[in-house]
Amino acid sequence: MKLKKTGALSLAIAMTVGTLAGCAMPSTSDEPKETPAESKSEASGETTQASGEEQITLRIVDWSDSSMKRREEFNEQYMKDHPNIKIEYTMLTIDQFKNTIVTMIKSGEGPDLFPIPTGMSLSTALNEEWYQPLNPYVTEEFKATLDPSILQEGVTHQGEDWYTIPENMPIVNSLFYYNKDVLDAAGVTEIPKSYAEFIDACKKITESGNGQVYGLIEGGKQLNRLDIMVRGMAGAAGGKIAQNAKVLTVDGRAPYDSEAMIGVMELLDTLVKDGSIHPDTVNIAAPEAREMFAQGQAGFLCQGMWCIPPWDQTYPDLNYGVMAVPTPDGTAMGGVQQVESAPWMGIYKQSKHPKEAAEYLMALFSEDYNYQADCVEDGNYVSIVPAVNEKHLNNEVMKQYYEIASETARVIPYATTRDEKAYDFYAEVKDVQPSLGSIVQGVLAQSITDYAGELKKLSDASTEEWKRASEAIGLDVSTFEFPNWDVTKDYTEEDYKALK
Numbered sequence: 001m002k003l004k005k006t007g008a009l010s011l012a013i014a015m016t017v018g019t020l021a022g023c024a025m026p027s028t029s030d031e032p033k034e035t036p037a038e039s040k041s042e043a044s045g046e047t048t049q050a051s052g053e054e055q056i057t058l059r060i061v062d063w064s065d066s067s068m069k070r071r072e073e074f075n076e077q078y079m080k081d082h083p084n085i086k087i088e089y090t091m092l093t094i095d096q097f098k099n100t101i102v103t104m105i106k107s108g109e110g111p112d113l114f115p116i117p118t119g120m121s122l123s124t125a126l127n128e129e130w131y132q133p134l135n136p137y138v139t140e141e142f143k144a145t146l147d148p149s150i151l152q153e154g155v156t157h158q159g160e161d162w163y164t165i166p167e168n169m170p171i172v173n174s175l176f177y178y179n180k181d182v183l184d185a186a187g188v189t190e191i192p193k194s195y196a197e198f199i200d201a202c203k204k205i206t207e208s209g210n211g212q213v214y215g216l217i218e219g220g221k222q223l224n225r226l227d228i229m230v231r232g233m234a235g236a237a238g239g240k241i242a243q244n245a246k247v248l249t250v251d252g253r254a255p256y257d258s259e260a261m262i263g264v265m266e267l268l269d270t271l272v273k274d275g276s277i278h279p280d281t282v283n284i285a286a287p288e289a290r291e292m293f294a295q296g297q298a299g300f301l302c303q304g305m306w307c308i309p310p311w312d313q314t315y316p317d318l319n320y321g322v323m324a325v326p327t328p329d330g331t332a333m334g335g336v337q338q339v340e341s342a343p344w345m346g347i348y349k350q351s352k353h354p355k356e357a358a359e360y361l362m363a364l365f366s367e368d369y370n371y372q373a374d375c376v377e378d379g380n381y382v383s384i385v386p387a388v389n390e391k392h393l394n395n396e397v398m399k400q401y402y403e404i405a406s407e408t409a410r411v412i413p414y415a416t417t418r419d420e421k422a423y424d425f426y427a428e429v430k431d432v433q434p435s436l437g438s439i440v441q442g443v444l445a446q447s448i449t450d451y452a453g454e455l456k457k458l459s460d461a462s463t464e465e466w467k468r469a470s471e472a473i474g475l476d477v478s479t480f481e482f483p484n485w486d487v488t489k490d491y492t493e494e495d496y497k498a499l500k
Contacts, residue, residue, distance in 0.1 A: 053084035056353050058360055059111035061090045061104075062345065063097045064167065066309070066380045067371075074371040078363060085356060094118055105130060110348040112357040115167070121416075121423050122154055122163060122343050131346040133161040137358030145365070150384045154417065155341050164343035165361065168381035172336045172409045173304025174232035175401060176326070180319040182213055182299040191323050194330035195267050198300075202276035205299040215276035217298035219286030220444055223437030229302045230440050231337060233267075234260040236325040236408065238333030238487055243340070247415060247429070247466055249480045254462035256436060257455040263328055265451040268443050282445045294318050308398050309379035322401045324408050334487035335410025411490035413482040418496060421475045429469035432461045 064071060068091050075087040090111075092100060098117045104110045105128075116125050125131060143151075150166045151157060178191065186205040192198040202215020219225045227244050234241050239260025242248040249255065271277050278298050281289070286303060293301040294315040301307075302325075311318050325336055347357045363369055365385055372383045376392040382402055383389050393399050415422035434442070436458060442448030470477040484495055 055084055055086070056356055057086045057088055058113070058353060058357060059088045059090075060113045060360070061092065061097065061101065061111045062113075062115050063092050063094045065091060065093070066306075067375050067378070070371055070374045070378065070380075073374070074364065074369055077369065078360065085360075087360075105348075108350060110350060112348055112351040112353055113345055113361060114348065115344045116164060116342075116346070121420075122156075122158060123420060124423070125343075125346075126158060126163065129349050131163045132349045132351070132354060133163060134165075134347060134358060134361075135160075135162050137347075137355050138162070138362060142362045142365070145367075145385050145387065147384050147386050150341050152341055154420070155343050164346040165365070166341055166384055167344040169384055170339035170341050171305050171382060171402065172232065172339055172405045173306075174228050174302055174325065174336055175304075175404055175408075176323050177293065177301045177303065177307065177320055178323055179293065179296060179299050180321060182209075182296055185213075186299065188299070191321075192326055193324070195263070195326055195328050197330065198326040199267070199270055199274065199276070202271055202299065203274050206274065206276045213296060214278040214298050215274075216271060216281075216300045216302075217278035217289045217293055218281055218302055219284055219289040220282040220441055221285045223435060223441060225286050225303070225437075226440040226444075227435070227437035230261065230264045230268075230436065232302075233264045233325050233327075234258065235334050235337050235410070235412075235487070236327050236332055237263055240334075240485060240487060241337075242412065243337045245426075247425070247480050248413065248482065249463070249466070249477070252463070252477075252481065254459040254466065256462065257452065257459040260334075261455060262452050265440070265443055265455070267326075268440065269449075269451065272444055272446060277444060282441055294320075305379070305381075305398060305401050308395060308401070312379060312395070320397065322397060322404055324404050332408060332488075336405075336408055338409040338411045338490075340414070410487065411492075412487075413485055413491045413495070415480045418499065419475065419479050421473065422479060424473040425469050425475050428473050430465060432458060432465050434458070 071089065071091075075089055079085060079087055088111075094117075097115075101110070101114055101117060110130070116122065116130075146165075147169065150169070151162070153159075156162055156164050156166065182205060183189075183201065186201075186208040188201045188204055190197070192201045205213060205215045218229065224244060231241055231244060237260040239255065239258045240248065240250045241255050241258065241261065247254075250258070255261070268277075278289075278292065280292070284292070289298075289301060290303060290307050290310070292298060294311050311320070324332070327333060345361060347354050347361075351357055364371055365383075367373070367385070367387060372385055372388045373392045375381060376383050376388055377394060379395050379398050382393065382398075389402075393402065415425070434454065439448060439451060439454045439458065442454070443451050448454055466480065467477050470479070482491070482495075482499070484498055485491055
């Protein structure tokens with residue numbers, strides 16, 4: 001199993017923190033949370049009396065809360081194997097990290113290893129002199145263990161220099177879960193593939209549920225979840241539309257009013273009028289929808305792989321599966337937009353111990369330690385080390401999600417790959433209201449009935465705003481137009497070259 005090669009990173013330069021789609025961050029105080037692996041009694045540069053080796057403290061900061069327990073175990077084992085090294089590991093929330101890391105770097109006290117904040121490009125981080133190349137320290141043997149698709153210009157590399165490594169494989173987060181027991185109770189014997197089959201299944205579930213069970217539930221309070229859901233469905237229906245918070249044009253216009261998107265809205269409108277969407281949908285967040293689905297209150301839920309670990313822990317008897325996004329006639333006319341590969345950890349440019357930092361980083365992804373295997377078996381993510389997935393991706397639902405995502409996702413073009421000046425555009429462009437997510441929410445609440453008209457207004461207003469933002473930063477708006485894009489195939493490096 002190997003996930004398709006993702007497109008290049010396409011994130012705004014502005015360091016705005018993106019909301020994790022459907023993932024609830026843990027409550028923390030404003031103070032950084034230090035793990036038991038921290039040791040502040042040992043100053044960097046001391047010498048151990050027993051071995052005569054220099055005593056080194058490696059400072060590491062990130063936001064990997066879902067795998068924190070496994071990281072603590074890894075750190076303890078790593079220090080046992082390397083008695084001259086003390087690990088000072090701090091896990092923050094994403095919001096805390098953004099502010100903390102900037103302050104640390106400005107003071108010249110950045111940690112030895114830390115990830116790029118969400119919303120910052122690799123090129124911006126390098127312009128700010130945050131990182132040093134990994135090349136002198138990582139081995140060719142280590143590189144050979146990684147999925148080659150994660151090594152990308154603008155994500156991990158700049159030219160010949162390698163600066164960061166992704167934490168995990170990018171996986172689409174808009175497939176559909178189905179509750180097998182709910183479907184069985186309603187007499188739904190086939191997994192729906194077409195819109196008509198999906199409508200019929202949701203109607204049967206709702207009618208047999210007697211006001212207790214409904215066809216579909218989603219975290220409709222989170223506009224980003226609604227936005228991601230309809231973009232994925234429109235993409236699978238053959239629509240040319242970018243990922244959430246990204247921009248692509250079709251014939252010089254924002255494509256929100258495409259036939260594919262209108263068809264998705266019509267589907268949702270039909271489900272609402274049939275009473276097949278859980279009435280709490282517009283008032284709940286994604287984690288709440290996830291809980292209610294697991295409790296048997298709905299037959300279908302559109303979310304990401306992050307649902308699987310908490311369900312396994314809290315609802316071990318939940319009988320559920322994963323299905324591809326339904327399409328108008330049951331056949332894929334395009335693909336769900338593949339999630340971009342993103343940079344993660346790199347070595348601080350002013351680190352006094354880059355060799356030791358690189359050795360720690362390689363160990364974190366090495367099969368010699370259990371960190372990757374444990375994270376995969378726990379269901380935290382799919383590893384960038386294919387051999388780990390082959391041996392340890394044992395959760396059947398997680399494996400099913402991964403395989404369907406691999407089959408149905410398509411790499412789409414990114415303006416930032418074509419011209420890095422597009423990063424300036426994303427820093428300049430303003431959100432148009434009502435947004436796509438707001439329109440979907442309005443359809444679910446039935447406060448918007450003329451969804452085709454609203455989508456046209458959004459397309460017209462977005463087109464004008466995109467032109468304004470492009471002009472403001474000196475970018476040709478045609479940068480967002482990809483006439484050679486075939487939605488049934490992955491967009492490749494050769495396709496980018498063909499435009500020049």
